[in-house]
Amino acid sequence: MIENALKGNRLYWIWIALLLLVIVFGISAFSQQLRLGLSVTGLGEGVPWGISAMQFTFMAAVASVSVLVVLPSYLHDYKPFGNIVVIAQFLGASASAIALLSLFIDTGKPQLLLGLLRYATPFSPYSWAFFLLNGYVLINLVTGWATLGAERKGVPVAAWVKPLIYLSIPWAIALPVVTGFVFTPFSGNQWIASLLVFRLLASAFAAGTAVLLLIILILQRTTGFDAGTKVSDKLVLLVAYAGSLTFALIGVECFSRSQTSPLLWLSLLFGIVSLAVFFVPAWKSSTRWLMTASAGVIFSLWAEKGALLLYSSTGGMVAYTPTLKEVSMTLGVLAIGILFLTILLKAVVVVKRAD
Amino acid sequence: MKITKRDIVIGLLVLSALVALRVFWPTAKAEKIASPIAKATPIDSTVCIAPTEYMRSHHMQLLNEWRNTGARDSRPYVTADGKKFQKSLDTCLGCHSSNTYFCISCHQYANAKPTCWNCHLSPLDKP
């Protein structure tokens, strides 16, 4: 099935070339970082983590979306979602791969990162995150591939895949929770810290469904793969629910902190405006509006993660501007993940269009 | 696949076994010595840790072990014949730095690039 990645129209190849270009920039920046250390980034005293860590949290959150598709379609036998289970699983795999790579480029000695498995520490959230992400890539790739294979042959999914799929459900919920704990030192104030994990869980589902919706809409436009209105309606509903909860919690934080990071205000503003689209019947039936609004929600939740990092763990706010090298590394990692996803989705689309 | 009662019971058993394991896992007990300062074994650099032949072929294993355990296990390294050594590169260098090229000449010949000298000062780095 994978050989389909080598066939495509002009648009497809332009897209691949673009991704490769970004990746090349990223790799060159990363090789400089290997030589000169993390001094090439905008990080420093009091600012231990930056945009790369932000991408890590965001992508760990997006990865968990597959549960929102897998759970209804396997546990509650909700048929329409059966159509997009594979897409959700592949999205889960690529998003966790991006999250892992973001950790990789963010460590001082990446060559020792495997030691994280060897010295796994049960009370370290970072250790959990690393372990869970690795597992999640594997689970989703295996189950996704098996599901797709079964679909191509027109047979039901093999029995051995089911336990793995069930396993992926708690696994997916654990991902945003664990990354939430990684970031609690940045929450500043104790009762906000207690809300943080819930907020990250809610925002994970909002961001994840928004990404999934965007992908499905893009596929619809570019490849003609149609998931069906039932699916997109349901996803719109999910974004609306999870998004409302998230922005309520973000609002609580914005209005209760004595000093709120401007990024969080930006996130709230963008979020509420974009979310409105998901509620108004006239707007949500237009693909163009939906795509814009999904992008808005994604951007807003990206900013939410960024806001976290602007709080200093020793109190107050920090001054942090990412450098160009840092940005190209982070984007490079993102591009690697998207390339990976593109190739996987190519196979999906070919199979789906065949039947 | 259907989840049966039996599966749930087995799952619960496994879970409780794991919890029990966590709770009752034995913690290592070291010999109690009143003052931590007295625990220190002076660096004994007067005798060899192991026969030359063995060290020539196996020093990396020994040093690896010392590196991995030296920081957190305060007990000294005890050889088969009962000699005690503090697990530190300085224990070796106490004698071996008298020849400045002791490590490097052989490593260069064998094209081995140990990472020791990234942090530890090699006899060459010392004034």
Place this chain on the structure above:
Amino acid sequence: MNEERREFIKKTSIGFLAGIGVSSGLFLNFLLEKTDASLWSDKNIAGTTRWGMLIDMRKCIDGCQKCVDACRLAHNVPDFGNATHQIAWLQKSPYREVFPTSGEDFAGKERTGKSVPSLCNHCADPPCASACPTQATFKRFDGIVALDYHRCTGCRSCMASCPYGAISFNWKEPRPAIKAINDIYPTREMGVVEKCNFCSERLLKGKLPACVESCPEKTLTFGNLNDPKSEIRLLLEKNQTMQRKPELGTLPSVFYII
């Protein structure tokens, strides 16, 4: 369930078990690795050790940097001369930065005007050690929060979780920035964190920490907090002392007399 499938499930579960076996090879280290904590206690129990320090600000001279310099020299701490990449095990900073939550916003200059030496508190409940994914930062047998540079991956979880900013990261290659190399202590390399080790290498030789020794005013007192007869205990009994951010529950082992 037909025969073939049953066979398949059997095989996959055997594979799964084998996988667990292999990974236990990886994890074995974690299960068997025990830091020897036999001598340590955060409770005040005689016969156990918890190293601590008392800093008497009544004696500290403003502008004096002797302790800071002694520490830099003793441990080959690099000096990059810029705030962003600065590395410090011990530093003197303004009172309000050291005690931002002490509730002394209106106290007079004589209490809050001086810059205060600050270092790792060797907390009895250290958040840095629980955050570290490889246990490179860990609590030692004598209460010292130690760092095993060999396995630090440079993830900076510890920095993020230390509420005192006591940990620094090597953003650049440190060796060129070391003014005078001290050849009895290693340096660090690019990409790992570093922090105060309460001079454990000197304790091993029966010596006091370098900063304590270097202070001409005897501002710093070092000793075992769990030993009722130690000098530090007598001072702690007689004086009103405070810790940094006690409200966080990290139980610092470094105390201050203001």
